[in-house]
Amino acid sequence: MTTMGGNRTLTWLAVGLYWGCIVFGLVLPGIVMVTHEASRLHGGWAEAWQDYQLHLFAPGFNFFLIGILNAVPFVLLAIFILIHLGTAATKEPVIVSRRLTGVAVALAVAVGFSTWAHVVTVLHPDAQGALVYFFLPIYLLGLIPLGYAVGRGAGMLFFKKPAPPPDTA
Amino acid sequence: MTRKQIFLNLGGLVVLIGLLGLFYWQSTGERAVPAMTAALEDSDSKVRIGAAQMLAEIGPAATPAVPNLLNLALHDPVLYASTTAAGALSRIDLGAARQVMTANLAALQDPDVQNRRTACAMLGSLGPVAKPAVPALNTALDDEEETIRMHAVGALGEIGIPAALVVPALTRALHDKAPQVRHRALMQFAFLIPPTDSVLPHLKELAEDKTPNIATLAKSALNSPHRQGNQTVMYATMLQMGTVNDYTLRQLAQLGPAAAGAVPAVIPILSNERPLHRYLAAEILGAIGPGAKEAIPALTAALQDEDAVVRESVTEALLAIRPTDGTDRTTTQK
Numbered sequence: 001m002t003t004m005g006g007n008r009t010l011t012w013l014a015v016g017l018y019w020g021c022i023v024f025g026l027v028l029p030g031i032v033m034v035t036h037e038a039s040r041l042h043g044g045w046a047e048a049w050q051d052y053q054l055h056l057f058a059p060g061f062n063f064f065l066i067g068i069l070n071a072v073p074f075v076l077l078a079i080f081i082l083i084h085l086g087t088a089a090t091k092e093p094v095i096v097s098r099r100l101t102g103v104a105v106a107l108a109v110a111v112g113f114s115t116w117a118h119v120v121t122v123l124h125p126d127a128q129g130a131l132v133y134f135f136l137p138i139y140l141l142g143l144i145p146l147g148y149a150v151g152r153g154a155g156m157l158f159f160k161k162p163a164p165p166p167d168t169a
Numbered sequence: 170m171t172r173k174q175i176f177l178n179l180g181g182l183v184v185l186i187g188l189l190g191l192f193y194w195q196s197t198g199e200r201a202v203p204a205m206t207a208a209l210e211d212s213d214s215k216v217r218i219g220a221a222q223m224l225a226e227i228g229p230a231a232t233p234a235v236p237n238l239l240n241l242a243l244h245d246p247v248l249y250a251s252t253t254a255a256g257a258l259s260r261i262d263l264g265a266a267r268q269v270m271t272a273n274l275a276a277l278q279d280p281d282v283q284n285r286r287t288a289c290a291m292l293g294s295l296g297p298v299a300k301p302a303v304p305a306l307n308t309a310l311d312d313e314e315e316t317i318r319m320h321a322v323g324a325l326g327e328i329g330i331p332a333a334l335v336v337p338a339l340t341r342a343l344h345d346k347a348p349q350v351r352h353r354a355l356m357q358f359a360f361l362i363p364p365t366d367s368v369l370p371h372l373k374e375l376a377e378d379k380t381p382n383i384a385t386l387a388k389s390a391l392n393s394p395h396r397q398g399n400q401t402v403m404y405a406t407m408l409q410m411g412t413v414n415d416y417t418l419r420q421l422a423q424l425g426p427a428a429a430g431a432v433p434a435v436i437p438i439l440s441n442e443r444p445l446h447r448y449l450a451a452e453i454l455g456a457i458g459p460g461a462k463e464a465i466p467a468l469t470a471a472l473q474d475e476d477a478v479v480r481e482s483v484t485e486a487l488l489a490i491r492p493t494d495g496t497d498r499t500t501t502q503k
Contacts, residue, residue: 064196086170086174
């Protein structure tokens with residue numbers, strides 16, 4: 001077995017973000033829909049949950065498919081986080097910090113954009129609204145690398161490599 | 170983090186995907202029928218409606234749910250639940266759908282306006298399966314209540330066949346004294362029923378109507394996509410490419426003899442697993458008439474169809490294709 005690093009905190013962070021990212025991608029559409037339905041029904045959480053379950057596979061709704069579609073970019077991001085942060089412990093601390101900044105911004109972009117898109121879609125439903133669920137994963141697949149690049153760039157500005165010790169010879 | 174830890178987490182993801190696939194498999198298709206049948210008895214009408222929609226999507230595999238759907242269609246206090254159940258029955262069991270039709274045909278004569286209105290909505294929700302109800306709905310166009318005439322127009326549009334009866338009835342409704350009824354009739358020609366040449370003068374007249382929304386809708390009907398290009402070729406191509414759905418088949422059934430070019434694409438549908446599709450295929454061939462001669466062997470085989478409504482439609486189609494056939498055989502025997 002090859003040991004890639006011994007930093008337990010980083011390992012737990014990578015694993016936590018990995019599973020958190022996957023679960024968030026899967027359940028976000030459901031959370032938004034149930035919350036919206038419950039607020040529309042003036043607090044009827046049980047009824048909203050039952051309504052959501054009923055439409056999981058219903059023709060014309062298929063909330064299950066919406067959850068799967070939304071999860072695709074989050075799963076890819078999760079795999080990237082697992083490998084990228086999971087193997088970071090072998091690197092210099094400054095590199096770890098830069099990676100963490102990149103991942104944080106990529107996550108913020110994915111979570112923020114996806115949440116915004118789902119909230120807007122349920123608040124302003126129209127005939128073409130469902131197209132959002134097909135195009136959102138495609139947009140996220142473009143935005144996540146962009147977010148990571150921005151975060152990594154910011155990390156390079158914030159976390160400088162320490163200057164090499166002066167040559168005493 | 171070790172390689173093993175990484176692979177364990179990736180393996181966990183694979184397991185999760187597998188579990189989601191299993192959940193999907195368990196919740197769809199005929200495996201979902203028992204749960205959906207139970208949901209038809211739920212106290213919440215939304216649950217009952219959702220379950221009926223799911224069963225309609227499942228199709229003939231949902232046959233065990235037919236008694237419950239029939240009960241919902243005939244006795245549910247919520248009209249939308251009843252119409253959804255009736256629509257589901259027309260996709261699962263044509264015989265049961267015809268039972269709903271028979272029950273509602275009598276209600277068209279009910280002295281209570283609400284009951285007559287419900288009967289129109291129910292007959293419309295059955296779609297083309299309620300073809301025998303067309304003459305009664307045609308009579309309902311003379312009802313003294315505007316709302317009944319309007320709903321009868323809607324039902325005729327949803328049933329759509331036979332075009333030879335539906336189109337003249339809807340054309341008559343284009344001149345109803347109530348603007349709402351004229352508007353509803355125009356909607357049928359704009360969106361559901363291909364306007365034939367005999368309808369065009371009436372549509373042109375309404376395009377000059379003083380009521381703006383009627384004039385606009387009449388212009389839409391005149392420019393209806395159903396009148397653009399060769400509809401037969403388009404629908405036949407869709408069938409050959411595997412797009413066999415209620416809409417395509419219904420549109421072809423409404424084209425009548427003009428759909429003769431689609432016969433080779435329609436013949437295989439006589440052995441489709443869905444009784445509604447087999448029924449519509451027989452209706453298309455019957456509406457084409459003598460131009461569908463090459464379908465006679467397939468139609469003859471379809472006389473053994475397990476569904477009585479399909480067999481009835483096949484018999485009618487054979488008579489329409491070779492109307493003198495029975496007489497000839499009798500003469501030969503003599």
